[in-house]
Amino acid sequence: MPFVEALEAYKEEHFVPFHTPGHKIGVGAPATLKAWMDPALPYDLGVMYALDDLHEPEGSLKEAQDLAAQLYGADYTWFSINGTTALIETMIMGTVGAGDTIIIPREAHRSVMGGLILSGAKPVYLEGRFDERFGVPLGTTPSEVETVLNEHPEAKAIVLVNPNYYGIAIDLEAIVLLAHKKGVIVLVDEAHGAHLPFGKNLPKSALACGADLVAQSTHKLIGSLTQTSMLHGQDMLINERRITQVHQILQSTSPNYIFLASLDMARHQMATKGRELVTKAEMLAQELRRDLQNIPGINVPAAEDFNGLYDYDATKVLIDFYELGLTGVEAEKLLRKEGIEVELVQAYHVLVLITLGDTKD
Ligand SMILES: Cc1ncc(COP(=O)(O)O)c(C=O)c1O
Structure with missing residues (x-):
């Protein structure tokens, strides 16, 4: 766990903290915060360049992200302390701009709307299907995607939700092939799928299906702290530099190091168990x-x-x-x-x- 180990080594140096956060390794923390979190507070550090920087990682955080990319089978991984919400906005802003057409599902999470507002892209909707008996969305189909792709040859990207909140998955592999045939970038909201590659009878992960960018809420179904997520990218159609720049815009300049460390821990837990x-x-x-x-x-x-x-x-x-x-x-x-x-x-x-x-x- 390179980032966790770097934090632990830093703590052992016992530097006198003339820096943020104001509680200074817990000494000035409110009593209740201390009672709840005492052993963790020395790891709640401000932006310490000695400990790498989420906005331009080069050391232990980069190593931690690279290990996550390796585990999930991606070319790049970006950690998020603003959840998958910010990552979905990143995927959209990182691939389409004002006036560009993007295909989105009706059942999309509100962050997709956020991405539309921030990017100025023009949405075209996939209506998807609905199970009337149980009252749950079943997602889109390859034939619906094919129709919309043919009707909108100008589309630059498509957002898909897979699996949805109910665990219902679509035929993503077939949809990725259809989209890629037209040069359309595939962005997948896999908020509910960080556990998929490790199961026995679970739907195939979006990266394994060939998606270009995949946002996962590590905190939702595996072990990291709430608010922490990962964005994974595969090389072909994306511009890694542009994604990194948008990621910088949408993440706090004071990322919580305990949150980031929890992503490194969750990655390690999945890699080993x-x-x-x-x-x-x-x-x-x-x-x-x-x-x-x-x-x-x-x-x-x-x-x-x-x-x-x-x-x-x-x-x-x-x-x-x-x-x-x-x-x-x-x-x-x-x-x-x-x-x-x-x-x-x-x-x-x-x-x-x-x-x-x-x-x-
Ligand atoms: C389908 C879907 N996408 C995205 C999100 C946003 O994820 P996060 O809570 O990690 O910001 C959620 C959250 O509930 C979700 O259900």
């Missing part, structure tokens, strides 16, 4: 699905229960209460009374996530 941990999560999710399905009135749809689904990440467990006449909001309230907090509430269902943080208990 990723397969074991993610496979275990898949097994636990299957058990949970089986047990829930045995409860009368409760439905836990599997891949084949959705109408025309391409692929599915079964660690996202949708629990449907329609037959019991309960809305998602009502079910959430009942579950909360039992001490259970869910991820997402919609229509007649709630969504729960099984990750490397779950145990059989």
Whole structure:
């Protein structure tokens, strides 16, 4: 863990801190902050050029990013302390400009709208499909993408969400081929997919499908701290320098070093134990699905229960209460009374996530 090790070595030097942050390695921190985070506060350092710089990494942070690129099979990786939100904006601003056409899905996250506003690009929409029974978006298809590409030969880039919040994946490999045939850059919002390469029965990762730029929320489904994400790029159609410059614009000039270190730690955890941990999560999710399905009135749809689904990440467990006449909001309230907090509430269902943080208990 090159960046983590650099921080640890720096701490051991015991420099007297005449620099930001004002709490000075925890000494001046409010009592509650100290009580919560005492051992971590010496690593909460300001921009220390001795410790490399997110905005122009050359040392241990560059090494950490390169190791992440190697693990995920990318040519470049950029760390983010502004989540995938800033990275999606980076992908858009880094590839299209004012007046350029970009194809986006209707089900896109609000950061795609942010990217449109910031870049001035013109959107063309993919309507996608919707499962009426369960009330979930199923994403787009190669034939819809082909139609839109033919109608808009001027399009420069396409944004795709894969997998979506529900774990539903599209035929990304076929879509990438269609887009690349026309020289269109493929940007993938893989916020819910940092665990994919380590699973047994999970959808194929966007990089493996040939996407050009892929933004992942490392914090969502694997082990880094909230707000931390990675952007991965493959060489062919992107301009690495331009992406780096936009990344600089959209990241704080005071990146939190504990956040950055947590990305290095999460990468190391996946490199050494990723397969074991993610496979275990898949097994636990299957058990949970089986047990829930045995409860009368409760439905836990599997891949084949959705109408025309391409692929599915079964660690996202949708629990449907329609037959019991309960809305998602009502079910959430009942579950909360039992001490259970869910991820997402919609229509007649709630969504729960099984990750490397779950145990059989
Ligand atoms: C599909 C999708 N894309 C992007 C994001 C933004 O990710 P982050 O929270 O890491 O900024 C989210 C967050 O919920 C999301 O669900």
